[in-house]
Amino acid sequence: MNKTQRTKHRWVDGAIVYQAYPRSFYDSNADGIGDIPGVTAKLNYLKTLGVNAIWLSPFYPSPMADFGYDVADYCGVDPIFGSLADMDKLLKQAHKRNIKIMVDLVPNHTSDEHTWFHQSRQSRENPYADWYIWRDPKGHDKNGNPTPPNNWLAMFDGESAWEWEPARQQFYLHTFDVGQPDLNWTNSEVREGVKDAMRFWLDKGIDGFRVDAVPFMAKEPKLKDEPKNPDWKPGWHGYDRLKHVNNQGWPHLFDYLSEMAAVLKEPKYAAHDRFMVTEAYPSWHNKISDYMAYYKGMDPEVAAPFNFEGIGLPWQASEWHDFLKAFHKSLDDFSPLCVASYAFGNHDQSRLVTRIGESAARSAAVLLMTLPGMAFIYNGDELGMKNGIIPPDMVQDPGAVSSEGRDPERTPMQWTPGKNAGFSKADKTWLPIADNYKTHNVRSESWNRQSFLNLYKKLGKLRNTSATLKHGDFKIIPTKHKDVLGYTRSYDKVTHTVLVNFSDKPATAKLTDKPGRFVLSSFASSKPTVIDSTVKLAAHEAVIYEL
Numbered sequence: 001m002n003k004t005q006r007t008k009h010r011w012v013d014g015a016i017v018y019q020a021y022p023r024s025f026y027d028s029n030a031d032g033i034g035d036i037p038g039v040t041a042k043l044n045y046l047k048t049l050g051v052n053a054i055w056l057s058p059f060y061p062s063p064m065a066d067f068g069y070d071v072a073d074y075c076g077v078d079p080i081f082g083s084l085a086d087m088d089k090l091l092k093q094a095h096k097r098n099i100k101i102m103v104d105l106v107p108n109h110t111s112d113e114h115t116w117f118h119q120s121r122q123s124r125e126n127p128y129a130d131w132y133i134w135r136d137p138k139g140h141d142k143n144g145n146p147t148p149p150n151n152w153l154a155m156f157d158g159e160s161a162w163e164w165e166p167a168r169q170q171f172y173l174h175t176f177d178v179g180q181p182d183l184n185w186t187n188s189e190v191r192e193g194v195k196d197a198m199r200f201w202l203d204k205g206i207d208g209f210r211v212d213a214v215p216f217m218a219k220e221p222k223l224k225d226e227p228k229n230p231d232w233k234p235g236w237h238g239y240d241r242l243k244h245v246n247n248q249g250w251p252h253l254f255d256y257l258s259e260m261a262a263v264l265k266e267p268k269y270a271a272h273d274r275f276m277v278t279e280a281y282p283s284w285h286n287k288i289s290d291y292m293a294y295y296k297g298m299d300p301e302v303a304a305p306f307n308f309e310g311i312g313l314p315w316q317a318s319e320w321h322d323f324l325k326a327f328h329k330s331l332d333d334f335s336p337l338c339v340a341s342y343a344f345g346n347h348d349q350s351r352l353v354t355r356i357g358e359s360a361a362r363s364a365a366v367l368l369m370t371l372p373g374m375a376f377i378y379n380g381d382e383l384g385m386k387n388g389i390i391p392p393d394m395v396q397d398p399g400a401v402s403s404e405g406r407d408p409e410r411t412p413m414q415w416t417p418g419k420n421a422g423f424s425k426a427d428k429t430w431l432p433i434a435d436n437y438k439t440h441n442v443r444s445e446s447w448n449r450q451s452f453l454n455l456y457k458k459l460g461k462l463r464n465t466s467a468t469l470k471h472g473d474f475k476i477i478p479t480k481h482k483d484v485l486g487y488t489r490s491y492d493k494v495t496h497t498v499l500v501n502f503s504d505k506p507a508t509a510k511l512t513d514k515p516g517r518f519v520l521s522s523f524a525s526s527k528p529t530v531i532d533s534t535v536k537l538a539a540h541e542a543v544i545y546e547l
């Protein structure tokens, strides 16, 4: 059975999902930090982009050690972002416009300010004693200080992942910041606790979850030492001194994720087509099998892993050709229920335009919006936003102690060419505004036919009105040019042909068949010359045809 033969269409098939990082999206109360009412205020804008769903990065009560990824209460809203009533309002207003809401779920760790951890750290006997990963010291150093149970490192600072707790005379594990203790997923009470949090939001009417940092939920059962990374060189990030084969990705991960997926299929929720997308970066060498492990290990009817090739693959036609061919074949071979979920950017990764340049980023937009499955747009990427420059006294990210950190891609959304790019009326915003805001902002781009925004709007409209782009089969086609990727999407009697020139030189693609009617080019005023089945593309141009 292929996708065309699938009878039930889910909303995720072909969905455009917009990641709103609430801190940086829109500030409704002039405190310099974006908030939930700010997202509600901009729903009509998202509608003009053709957005079908919003993924909201964490808005839960949090000491903000990791800007909300340190959750102190899974079932609340931090006052910085608003209130539960504001979330209800957002849900209502979004649903009224036929926009779904996915919330971020952070199951691997909580904040050290979560009541579970407050209890857990008090003694070895309290009811939450076994909810986190506690271990005795391995020994003591020459000064009599306890030494960590193993050599594991924390991801942000590259130092020991263990923190001493005097009250228990034990260490707790934190894969990320010291304020993010890892939950003990081998404890069924923990699993029930997180599943109850899921039910809380499902009962409120949310449509799905983006599930954070999932590989770390399943560790090597004995917490064995990690092997050294022989390739590590001074100057590299400290975390990379070791190979991380024991702190993540053990097979019981899929038992945990299946339990979570099963919540989405509980009778109360099943009828509503709820869905979860998991965050797990694949290894460089086994990426297809890494992605497939998630499809196979979860329930593809309600769960899919993010596809991060838009972030990881070099911008080269041959790389994309080989990946797409193998990946979509694996998906089709496994189950017609598999949904790809492509992301070309997020709040942890350098901006797309900064990585590959403006012209290539335009053709990346065409690629993203014509591939099967879910297309994730990180807020601001639709404007061609670039990494911001962060003066040393404004650095926020805990990850910035050992690298540039993630602040550059988190600068405020650019709405207008005015004060604070129209993001906030405050005197100071939590991060500075990136310097291309005068030209790259919603207002100015709306009036400019050539803008990124208008390209995204056109692509959004096309994707939403084309059953072929939503549900069609995917097939790589030959182009007889090493820099041009070609593929078709077909459904019913309509075929779209997409050609992407990855090079900074013009390129001529020779297809087997005529491509059909010209639909759009990544450059607003371009229309490539087509003679029979030969198409002349400009440098970095991507085009769509319809037959």
Ligand code: GLC
Pocket (backbone or CB within 6 Å): 066, 069, 070, 106, 176, 212, 213, 279, 347, 348
């Ligand atoms: C994920 C999030 C990232 C966060 C980390 C720890 O990778 O995307 O922002 O710092 O998990 O929760």
